[in-house]
Amino acid sequence: MSELPLRTALVTGANSGLGLASALELARGGLRVVGTVRSADKARKVEAAAADAGVPVETRILDVTDAAGCKDVVEDVRPDVLVNNAGGTCYAPVADVMEEEARHHVETAVFAPIRLARLAIPHMQDRGWGRIVQVSSVAGKVTYPLMGWYQAGKHAMEALSDALRLEVAGSGIHVAVVAPGGFRSGITEEMADVAHRYRGSKYATAFRRLDLGFTLVEPFWTDVQRVAEVVAHAATAEQPHGRYVVGRDAHASLLVSRFVENFRVGVELRDKAVRRLIGLP
Numbered sequence: 316m317s318e319l320p321l322r323t324a325l326v327t328g329a330n331s332g333l334g335l336a337s338a339l340e341l342a343r344g345g346l347r348v349v350g351t352v353r354s355a356d357k358a359r360k361v362e363a364a365a366a367d368a369g370v371p372v373e374t375r376i377l378d379v380t381d382a383a384g385c386k387d388v389v390e391d392v393r394p395d396v397l398v399n400n401a402g403g404t405c406y407a408p409v410a411d412v413m414e415e416e417a418r419h420h421v422e423t424a425v426f427a428p429i430r431l432a433r434l435a436i437p438h439m440q441d442r443g444w445g446r447i448v449q450v451s452s453v454a455g456k457v458t459y460p461l462m463g464w465y466q467a468g469k470h471a472m473e474a475l476s477d478a479l480r481l482e483v484a485g486s487g488i489h490v491a492v493v494a495p496g497g498f499r500s501g502i503t504e505e506m507a508d509v510a511h512r513y514r515g516s517k518y519a520t521a522f523r524r525l526d527l528g529f530t531l532v533e534p535f536w537t538d539v540q541r542v543a544e545v546v547a548h549a550a551t552a553e554q555p556h557g558r559y560v561v562g563r564d565a566h567a568s569l570l571v572s573r574f575v576e577n578f579r580v581g582v583e584l585r586d587k588a589v590r591r592l593i594g595l596p
């Protein structure tokens with residue numbers, strides 16, 4: 316019986332939340348896993364978590380906005396599987412975000428994952444096998460107020476990923492978008508700080524209610540391990556789907572959003588309801 320080749324997975328943002336859970340899950344599945352982190356301290360955290368889980372996970376230092384660093388890491392690792400997970404939030408009214416900050420967000424959320432994919436594709440093409448998993452969000456299709464730049468990044472990344480999937484499918488490369496709803500992580504814990512930062516501003520009520528909203532919907536969130544299992548499936552299945560929506564909250568949001576957007580009056584009613592509910596000025 317011929318042995319299956321050892322696959323190498325590169326996971327960005329592997330020191331916490333979904334990145335760490337996905338790196339461990341892929342390593343448990345028998346892949347060689349290289350996780351990127353932004354500091355030596357964070358690398359030690361990954362090594363400790365991997366030791367606790369009883370699996371090996373290598374690390375490389377990389378800020379995904381560093382184009383030369385991305386090239387070096389991909390040339391060194393030559394991944395069969397790329398999991399573009401690294402990402403941050405941008406909780407703020409659209410017009411309050413200065414261009415430099417917005418560019419940095421789009422650089423992390425859009426240019427970096429596509430750059431890493433572009434660098435990894437030739438290696439995947441040489442082997443006639445590759446998997447690119449793009450960690451998006453329900454915010455890749457649905458839009459809420461006060462997260463406009465975050466959503467812009469995820470929407471753009473999904474559009475590019477859908478086009479890329481069609482373009483590289485002939486080389487044995489599958490591109491899958493994983494779109495989770497909420498799960499507890501560094502990102503979600505940030506909302507309480509943001510609400511605190513906006514205290515006394517005209518958006519104080521809106522951020523306070525958004526924070527409260529997060530708390531109220533949390534029972535419907537998914538466990539990060541469940542999302543990591545979906546990432547690992549998309550990264551290793553012989554025939555992965557193009558898109559995975561994960562979580563009851565994500566399915567419900569998408570359903571409502573699709574329904575509402577088919578009717579002009581639906582959008583008006585939705586806007587009125589959301590503005591009142593959130594308490595926008």
Ligand SMILES: NC(=O)c1ccc[n+]([C@@H]2O[C@H](COP(=O)([O-])OP(=O)(O)OC[C@H]3O[C@@H](n4cnc5c(N)ncnc54)[C@H](OP(=O)(O)O)[C@@H]3O)[C@@H](O)[C@H]2O)c1
Binds near residue numbers: 327
């Ligand atoms: N949590 C949710 O409810 C949720 C829902 C849907 C989608 N997502 C998506 O899931 C992914 C993982 O987020 P998470 O929730 O697991 O949050 P997290 O625990 O805060 O993890 C984010 C990871 O991305 C890394 N990162 C951010 N900017 C980076 C950069 N420029 N270069 C390299 N690494 C960078 C962070 O590194 P540092 O520790 O150095 O900052 C961290 O490792 C994100 O793409 C997020 O949009 C999250």
